[in-house]
Amino acid sequence: MTSKGKGTASKPAKGIFAAAAVMTAVVLVRWLGRRSNTQVHRVVLPPTKDA
Amino acid sequence: MVQAQQPQASPPSQPKRRRPGQDWKAWPQYDAAELGLRGYWYPVTWSSKVTGTPQRQTLCGEKLVLIRDGGEVYALADRCPHRGVPLSLGRQEFPGTLTCAYHGWTFDLESGKLCAVLTDGPKSPICGKVVQKTHPVEERHGIVWVYLGDGEEPHPLDEQLPEEWRDGSFVLGGSMQDRRGDWRYACENGFDEGHAKYLHRTSLWRLFRTMPTWNITSIERQGRWIHRVQKEVHFRDEHSGLGVWTNYRWWKKKPPERVFNIGNVGDLGKPVHPVIGRQEFPGYTSISVPGVLRVVYPDFIHYEWWVPTEPGHHRYVGIMIQYREGLSTLPFYLKYFGGIRWFFHGQFSQQDEWMVGETDAPPERLYRPDASLTAWRKLVEETTTTHEAARAAKARRQDYDV
Ligand code: FES
């Protein structure tokens, strides 16, 4: 993507960049995780009485 | 004690005295437990890794086949009783069963019963007469736990998970790695008081933190765990005639001034998370059977399970948790994948892996900080109720070698 030499990208272009960056990060993390037998999970407990 | 005499026996003047440290006879259960302690739940793999395709796992010297069916995970002995082919080479022909790749013996996953023999017709007389060994399985926190026992009713998995896991929601990141070295060396390394100050001095995980040089500690029991409790922490020592030795460097944070029992470099002014605070851990490092370590930091807790697999090998299961909920868990994903996995569950832990793989004991000559090692061995002795378990493991080790 070029921004016509002004250093500013149009709104939709920015959105596409951001989405691509997020997608790349997600794919990379998943790939790294699978390769290194690594995972991250959330463990949500039922609410306790004293909370 | 009686010892087999070598041909070039020493002069028969005095009976030979056994030097302390020559063997592990003082801890007979521990000594015999080369393939692990039986009667416990072990983390075996990630839940997401178990599918309808059978997979082989080795736990405490036993080969198991794991398969998922109808959402549940099942574990059976991997050796087909017919001709000894691994069942993990087989496939699923009917729901709720697993069929051996060779002659089509088909086992019920729940009971292990031989329920069909595809190459002997629907009326095969051997059906129902053969039962394959099964193992209890639970899935918890994204991990598959297998109970390795001898047919007894297992205790609830919860009794064996860290108590603080029931005290709040958290986010968990972990890595499972097959490693060289007896699982007992890995446990001893984990609870070893001395090594971190020297071996890990070069770890990137501690790049900006000053490790102590030596401590005075005591061992305290709290429930199922024994803790290393620091009484004195030293950071700079004058070794007479040799010089000064310290882990302090100009780029590292100044060591805390008071004795600490949180994290291996102190809390450095960080507030302690309330869930962690209310556990009232007496020390920051604790260990419990069947081989799990807990290291407490102000805002997260690190665990290591060392799961016995084959003789001289174990599986490292490194877990880091942080008490967070909802969106506030997101930074943890970044922290774990961006740092912890590579620096802590990576390079730092690989320094341990290196030493565990090289350890060769007994014989051994222990020094003062090794009180932590002997306390751990004693804990195993106290909690292993019968020699039978250890003997069974030894017998199985012989099977294994054949
Ligand atoms: S070896 Fe398994 S069916 Fe023959």
Ligand SMILES: [Fe+2]
């Ligand atoms: Fe270590």
